[in-house]
Amino acid sequence: MAPLVYLCVRPQAGAAAAEYESFRAAMHLGDEGLERWDLVHDALPADFATRWRGAVVGGSPFNLSDPQSSKTATQRSVEDGLAHLALAAxxxxxxxxxxxxxxxxxxxxxxxxxxxxxxxxxxxxxxxLTPEGRSDPLFGALATTFTALTAHKEGTGTLPARAVLLAENEGCPVQAYRVGDTLYATQFHPEPTGRAFTERMAVYRDDGYFDRGDYDAIAARVLEASLSEPPRILRAFAETF
Structure with missing residues (x-):
């Protein structure tokens, strides 16, 4: 059976390696079950749909909504690869x-x-969870409300035409959706433990996600949070696909 793959879209090598480990642990997979492919340095291979049975995509300091003229060649290449994957899924x-x-x-x-x-x-x-989320194959076993970790500057304003809204909150109305049976997307991070997230925060503390001086207070809230539900989505994804 073909393995799953983690597609790296983070230029920071240390943060990318830690994110891969978070995905692998949450999905209960070994290195052979979850391969790595670095979209920052290598384009999505033409045979991706047969080389891997599915892909998980992590976060990035890139912002899709940045003006196209301000994007580096690397960011444009990453976005081209992810768009190709999205259409295929x-x-x-x-x-x-x-x-x-x-x-x-x-x-x-x-x-x-x-x-x-x-x-x-x-x-x-x-x-x-929305009513559709409560009946979804991946999300349906979760608690109807749960805690997850976020850190983002943009969000979905209008869903794609075929998308089914699975999860929401007041701050960002689109937290998760599904298109067809094989494409899932979450605004929140389903993979990190609290400790892993605080280590990622340290990497990006000067990138405008939060005031640098607030690091300790935010990290304390993260470490106190119960994060039992989000990793279950990844485990269900690994088992389903």
């Missing part, structure tokens, strides 16, 4: 789960709108 050619930055690329590729109107502060937030 929406067509049922492969399975994919996009998170954080990835949800924006998938949303735009499939005809939805990405906006700066729904940023969320770094740290824990409360997520609520």
């Amino acid at each position: 929406a067509a049922g050619e492969t399975a994919a789960l996009f998170t954080c930055y990835g949800i924006g690329v998938a949303t735009r590729a499939l005809g939805g709108e990405v906006t700066r109107a729904y940023p969320e502060d770094t740290g824990p937030t409360t997520i609520a």
Whole structure:
């Protein structure tokens, strides 16, 4: 059986390696079950749909809504690869789960709108399943409300035409959706433990997600948060696909 793959879209090597480990641990997979492919340095291979049975996409300091003229060649290449993956997953050619930055690329590729109107502060937030989420194969076993971790400057303003809203909250109305049976996307991060998230915060403390002086207070809230539910999505994804 072909393995799953983690697609790295973080230029920072240390943060990317830690994120891979978070995904692998949450999915209960070994290195052979979850391969790595670095989209920052290598384009998505043409045979991705047969090389891997599915993909998970992590976060990034990139923002899809940045003006195209300001994007580096690296960012444009990453977004081209993720858009290709999104179209293939929406067509049922492969399975994919996009998170954080990835949800924006998938949303735009499939005809939805990405906006700066729904940023969320770094740290824990409360997520609520929609009725459709409560009956979804991946989300349905979760508690109807749960805590997850966020840190983003943009969000989905309008869903793609075929998308089914699975989770929401007041700060960012689109927290998760599904397109068809094989494309999933979350605005929140389903993979990190609290400790892993605080280590990631340290890498990006000067990137405008939070005031540098607030690091200790935010980290304390993250470490106190109960994060039992989000990793179950990843485990279900690994088992289903």
